[in-house]
Amino acid sequence: MYFKNFLLRAAAIAGLSLVPLAATAQTAPTGELAVGVPKGVKLVIADDANYVAKLLELSGEQEKLAADVSYANFTSGPLRLEAIRAGAAQVGAVGDVPPILAQYSGANVVIVGAVVTSGAGTLLATSPGSGIKTLADLKGKKIGINVGTAQQATVLRNLKAAGLAITDIQPINLGLAEFADALRAGQIDAAVLKQPDRTRYLNSVKGQGDARALDNAPGANTNIKYLYASVSALQDPAQAAAIRDFVVHWYRAHLWKNAHRDIWVNEYLVKNQRLKDEDAALVWESEGDATSIPGLAKLVPIQQETTDLLQAGGSFKGKTLDAKEQFDLRYQALNERSPAAND
Numbered sequence: 001m002y003f004k005n006f007l008l009r010a011a012a013i014a015g016l017s018l019v020p021l022a023a024t025a026q027t028a029p030t031g032e033l034a035v036g037v038p039k040g041v042k043l044v045i046a047d048d049a050n051y052v053a054k055l056l057e058l059s060g061e062q063e064k065l066a067a068d069v070s071y072a073n074f075t076s077g078p079l080r081l082e083a084i085r086a087g088a089a090q091v092g093a094v095g096d097v098p099p100i101l102a103q104y105s106g107a108n109v110v111i112v113g114a115v116v117t118s119g120a121g122t123l124l125a126t127s128p129g130s131g132i133k134t135l136a137d138l139k140g141k142k143i144g145i146n147v148g149t150a151q152q153a154t155v156l157r158n159l160k161a162a163g164l165a166i167t168d169i170q171p172i173n174l175g176l177a178e179f180a181d182a183l184r185a186g187q188i189d190a191a192v193l194k195q196p197d198r199t200r201y202l203n204s205v206k207g208q209g210d211a212r213a214l215d216n217a218p219g220a221n222t223n224i225k226y227l228y229a230s231v232s233a234l235q236d237p238a239q240a241a242a243i244r245d246f247v248v249h250w251y252r253a254h255l256w257k258n259a260h261r262d263i264w265v266n267e268y269l270v271k272n273q274r275l276k277d278e279d280a281a282l283v284w285e286s287e288g289d290a291t292s293i294p295g296l297a298k299l300v301p302i303q304q305e306t307t308d309l310l311q312a313g314g315s316f317k318g319k320t321l322d323a324k325e326q327f328d329l330r331y332q333a334l335n336e337r338s339p340a341a342n343d
Contacts, residue, residue, distance in 0.1 A: 029234045033330050034241040037066035037341040041242045043233075046080035046092035047071045052250070054268045059256035061249040066341035067242035076176065077101070078148045084109050090233040091243060095150030096224045099326045100307050104316040110234070112331040113227035113247040114299055115254045118288030121221040122154055122194045125201055128209025130189035135162035135214060142170040144179045144191030147315070151176065151192040153306050154221050156313050161217030166313040180204075183211070190214075195286040196279035222302060234328055241341070244331065251336040254291045261289060296332035300324050 047053055053071040056062040062069070072089055074080045077098030083089045085107050092098075092109075102109040126132040132141060135158050145152055159165060172188050179191035180201040193201060198213055205211045227247060233239040257264050261284060269280035304323035310316055 029231065029240065029328065029330070033244045034237060035244070035339055035341055037241045037245050038238045041067040041238050043067050043069045043091060043239065043242050043246060044089040045069060045071045045246075046083040046089035047073050048075065048080070048093060049073065050268075050272055052093050054272055055253045055257060056249065058260075058263060058267055059253035061253045061256070064340065064342055065249055066245045069242075069246060076146075076149065081107060081109060084228075084230045087230075090239060091227055091229045091246065094226050094228060096222050096226065096303065096306055097148055097150050097153050097310070099226060099228055099303070100310060100316065100321065100323075101148045102228065103307075103321055103323075103326050104319060108231040109228050110231060110328040111226050111228045111296060111299075111326055112234070112243055112328050113250055113334070114294065114296055115225050115251065115291050116294055117223045117225065118290035118292070119223070119286045120216070120288075121223050121286055122151060122192045123198060123216060123221075124155070124158060124190050124214045125183060125193045125198050126190045126211050126214065127183045127186050127188065128205045128211045129186055131210070132190055132214070133210070133212070135159075135217060136164070138162065138190060139164055139168050140170070141189035142172050142187070144174045144182055144188045145171040146176050146179075147173060149176065150222075152315075153310060154192050154216070156309050157220035158214075158217050160309065161220060195282040196275060199282050200279070222306065224299065224302070229328070244334065245341045247331060247334055248336070248338045248340045251293050251334065251338075254293070255336050258289050258291055293335045295335070296327050296329055300327060303327075 045052055050071070050073060072083065074083050077094040078101060080089070080092035080094055081098050081102055084092050091112070099109070099111050130141060132138060138159060143155060145155060156166065159169065174182055174188070179193055180197055182188045183191060183201060184205060202211055202213065227250060229243050233243065265280045265284055269275045269283055270277060275283065300323055303326060307321050307323050311321065
């Protein structure tokens with residue numbers, strides 16, 4: 001019930017109309033995907049901070065898309081999910097937890113694309129007076145949690161690696177944007193922060209105590225970025241073909257970014273996101289320059305582990321979730337060499 005209420009609040013924040021949550025299992029469409037895309041097909045991508053839009057634009061892949069593709073920004077995975085549920089978008093860019101949330105809530109949204117970044121990603125940062133020096137020191141501490149996000153899974157994986165469970169800490173539910181201020185105020189002892197927020201926070205509390213970033217346990221951050229799409233769009237052969245075409249160009253754009261650090265840093269991170277040069281460099285480092293395309297089938301067992309971990313931690317109760325149902329495996333063999341509609 002908590003997660004249904006959470007989704008309702010997320011929809012209200014986004015200004016979206018939420019249809020009742022379904023209790024039935026989602027089923028990905030079947031049948032072969034067409035390469036050709038009919039004229040006039042439109043797609044809206046639920047984006048975050050213009051990331052996907054600028055990636056496609058700067059790489060030159062946007063102008064090669066067969067469909068009329070536009071973008072709308074939403075600040076969290078749950079909000080992007082609700083944009084798709086409400087019909088405001090057909091495809092969303094998210095981390096590894098929102099697809100589990102979609103499956104649990106019966107949202108009929110499935111994964112169609114995935115890349116894995118190579119950097120350190122997000123890390124747990126501690127408050128100045130927490131006394132936390134290692135992952136084992138998290139026991140009994142107040143840890144910021146944002147339900148339904150990849151940061152939540154990162155906390156749980158690190159706890160598991162330290163031999164701890166969610167019951168060994170005091171989880172404090174907060175929004176991602178609240179983490180740094182809560183750490184400064186001592187309201188929480190640790191929270192997962194991305195860059196450049198992590199370095200900005202640590203610089204702001206220098207000399208006030210022993211605040212630090214804790215290295216992730218091996219595998220604690222999957223570094224997976226997903227594209228997922230509404231089943232209703234995937235059931236339309238024209239939109240399914242347009243989504244296929246978009247996924248291929250999204251893959252090509254990520255590989256372009258690997259080899260074009262300066263353009264991405266200057267044009268997106270500095271000019272578009274208005275980061276200082278040093279902050280932009282930190283963001284680039286956190287993602288790394290070796291984003292890869294693993295293929296969807298290889299990610300099913302990893303996604304199942306994440307699903308099981310969240311359920312063991314008290315999330316998504318009342319259902320047994322099969323991670324395979326989170327994927328549309330018709331898209332599993334796609335990569336940057338797959339033919340696109342306008343090739």
